[in-house]
Amino acid sequence: MSATIHDIHQLEEKANLIRQDIIKMLVEAGSGHSAGPLGMADIFTALYFNILNHDPAKPDWSERDRLILSNGHICPVRYATMAHAGYLPISELKTLRKLGTRLQGHPHRTSLPGIETTSGPLGSGLSQAVGLALAGRIDNAKWRVICLMSDGEQDEGNTWEAAMLAGKLKINNLTALIDRNNIQIDGFTENIMPLENLKAKYEAFNWHVLEIDGHNFEEIISAFSEAKAIFEKPTVMIAHTIPGKGVSFMENRYEWHGSPPGLIQPEGAPPKEKQAEIALKELKQLQEKNKHD
C-alpha cells in the first residue's frame, strides 16, 4: 500500500516538490504544458497521498481505485506525482517526451504501469470512466472510478453524452472532477465558449455537484469523502484552480497553457532564459515559507 499523508503541511510540501519537478521535466523536454499541471498539483497530491486506494508496488492490483485522466495533456503532473508515490524513479521524469520514453507526451496505457487509459484527444475520458464504473458495478466491485477533466473539454459533445448516460444510470461509483481554471489554448474559457452555469448544467444532467477550492487540501479530501456517500447520483466537483499556480508570471495566464518555461515571452514574464530559474526560485521560497508557517 502507498503511504498515506494526513498532515496538511506535509501534503503542501509534497505538492511543492512535485511542482518543482514539473518545471524541471518541462525544461528538459523543451515542450509540453505548464499551466494545467501546476494548477492541478494539489489535487494530484491529495489523490495519490490521501484519497486513492492504490499500491505503487502493484499497479495492476485488482482492488485499486481507477484514476482516469481525461485531459491527457496535463500528464507531467501525473508522472511527477506517480514518481513521488513510488511508481517510477524520479530520475525518469527527465525522459518526458523523448524517444523511447515511458512518459509519452500524452499518456499511453501500455507504456507505463499505473496509467489506466490512453488520453489526449479531449472529451473521451468521462465516457471511459462511465464504462469502467459500469464494469465495476456489474462485478459488485468495491473500487471506485475517479475521472479528472479540464474545463476546456466541456466544449466537447462527447463529454455531455457521457454525463447524460451517467445521470441515467445513476453511476454512484464514479466521481468526476473538473479543473475549473478558466483557460484553454486560445484564451479564457468564457471568451472561447462560455461554460457557465456549469454547476446548473451538471445538476440538470442528474449529477450531484460540489464546488471546491482546488488548492485547499481539507476541501479536496472532504469533497471526495462526501462523493463516496452520495448514493443516488454520480458526483462531479468543480475544482476552482489557478493555472500556473506557484509561479507568479504564469498564474492565470492562458499563454502558458501549452508552453514550457523558456519558450515564449508573454507580457510581464521574465526573459526566456531566466524563466525556469525564476520559477524554481519562487517555488523554493514557497517551500521555505510553508516550513515556517
Place this chain on the structure above:
Amino acid sequence: MINNSSNLNPKLFDSDIEQVPTRTGFGEGLVLAAEENKQVVGLCADLTESTRMQDFAEKFPERFFEVGVAEQNMVTVAAGMALGGKIPFTASYATFSPGRNWEQIRTTICYNDVPVKIIGSHAGVSVGPDGATHQALEDIAMMRALPNMIVISPADSIEAKKATQAIARISTPCYMRLSREKSPVITTEQTPFEIGKAEVFNDPSTSSGQADATIIATGQMVHRALLSAKELEKKKISVRVINCHTIKPLDKDTILKAAQETGAIVTAEEHQITGGLGGAVSELVSQNFPVPIKIIGIEDRFGESGEPNELLKKFGLTVDNISKAVKQVLKMKRAKL
C-alpha cells in the same frame, strides 16, 4: 470446381437459395457468444432491433446498455468497460459507427488496445431506399488503416454468426461490417471459418489444371463471384474464387499463392475502390508478386435511394461486370507474357 472441403450450400446456384441478412447471423452469434462468456456485454445507440442486438438485449438485460443516439459515447463507454475486464460489442449503422466516432475508436480502443467489438450494420449500397446517408461505403478503409484493428466482412449470415463468436474469443479490437438486405446463404455450419484465413471456395486447379485467374471477394460479392466463375467456365475460362472475410489481417499466403499460380486477380466488394479489399490486395500483391489486378467496387461516389438490386446494378456490382474484369485481367496477363 467447388471446393468440397468448403461444404458450401448445395443450392448455391439455385434461384431459390435461402436469403438471410448478415445482421441476423450477428444477432444469433451474439447470443451464443454471451452464453459462452459472461464477460460479453452489448451497447447500442437506439438501433437495437435494426442491428439485431434485440435478442441479446432481451436475454441478458443486465448486460445490455442503451446509450441513446450517441455513437461517440457508445464506443468510449465500451472502451472503459473493456478496461474493466468486459468484452463489449457495440452496434449501430456503419455510417455512424465507425463513421462518426473514428477518433474515439482510434485512441480509446485501438491505441489503448482493448477488446471492443465494433459492429457496423447497413454497409453498402444494398441498404436501398434510405439512400446515401445510410449506405456505408468507406468503413473498411477507415478501420483498415488503424493499427491493432481486425476487420471482418462476412459472406453470409452463417459466416456472420461464426465470426461474431470468433471475435468474442480474441482480445483485440475488431470491426465487423454487416448488411441490411437479405443475401444468399452460401455457406453451411460445416464451412470452415478462421479469422485471418481466406477460404478458397472454387478451385478449378483440382480438376482441370491451374486456374486462369482468381476472384477475391468479400461480403455478398462472394456469391456473385461464384456465379461469375460458373459463367466463365462455360467460356472455358477457369477461375479460382476466394472468400476474403478477413480484410485485416489479410491472408497473405492464400492471396500470394493465387497471384503466383493464376497470374491475374479481380477483387469484388460493396465498398469504395479507395482503401477497401481491392486496395489491401493491391498493396500486398504489388510489393511481393505483381500481377494484373482489376478492382470491382464503388467508383468514388455516393450511393442513392432505390431497391437493393437496382442499386447493385447501377453501381456496377454485377456478375457480368466481374466476368468482364476477369477477361480484362486475362488480356493484361497475356500481354505481359
